[in-house]
Amino acid sequence: MGFRMHHLTRSHIMLMMANVGFSFILVFSTLLRDSGISSFQQVLFRVILAILIVLALNKCQIRIRKEDLGHFMVIGIIFSLFLLTALSAIALGCSVPVATALIHTQPLFTSVIAMISGRERVSIKKFPPILIGIIGVFIVGGIDLRNFSLANVGVPLAILAGLLYAVYLFLKRVEKGYRPLQALFNTFIFAAPFTLIFWPFLMAFIKNPLITGLTVPNYYQFFLLVLLASVSTVAPYGLLNYVKNHEVSPTAEGMVLLIDPAFSLFWAMFILGQYATSFQYFGVFLILISALMVLIS
Secondary structure, three states, X not given: OOOOHHHOOHHHHHHHHHHHHHHOHHHHHHHHHHHOOOHHHHHHHHHHHHHHHHHHHOOOOOOOOHHHHHHHXXXXXXXXXXXXXXXXXXXXXXXXXXXXXXXXXXXXXXXHHHHHHOOOOOOHHHHHHHHHHHXXXXXXXXXXXXXXXXXXXXXXXXXXXXXXXXHHHHHHOOXXXXXXXXXXXXXXXXXXXXXXHHHHHHHHHOOOHHHHOOOOOOHHHHHHHHHHHHHHHHHHHHHHHOOOOOOOOXXXXXXXXXHHHHHHHHHHHHOOOOOOOHHHHHHHHHHHHHHHHHHHO
């Protein structure tokens, strides 16, 4: 029984390319956090700048039908909450590797959502690759289960981000007949105001300036924000919108996106000077094996 490589489609290639853009989030967000830009401000600037970039790329040819307003409003809210919880987890004390690992528990949520919605029949044989991949992500993240505690507020936030990531991927797959960049713009245009709406609620419960603070970015910070919006937002999420539902199942999509932490490990080493252990490289191996198992199954 040989490998059925005909499963490797254009959509799979788009997903693999998207992982590269996503993997730089760790670098840009860490540098922005260290320079004094809060997670709220990172999300707000990230979405607003992304809107301007998509407008420029799409030559302002943006449209949205009245009957689709509800769909894009919901996906915009989920997208905003996903970004806020993911970046706030780090600001609240969850280390970047651990937050990245917990966020990438999304394949488990994706599989459950796919089964409940009837989008995909997920058989028992698909769960071993998912578990292998998530174990690999935990190893890459350097999570020590002996000292793992939900008492750190950032940990449940990162897990919630993983669930929201899966919900976003599910909603993104609902076909509305829009071109990829138009669908992306429609998501961002609702995410931006809802991010602003969430700010006073964050201020009421969280006084941490690393989460809710506002400052006028200097040239260095603005350059990083532009990179975060372009390289790690428009590019990867745009590529996700080019993925064809009939070419990639929800579970396969979630699994291929597990390659992101593997890339992140290398950027953390080469750019941030955060060197990996041999055991973490073994985690990368598990991630790649699990993704391959899903692709050839």
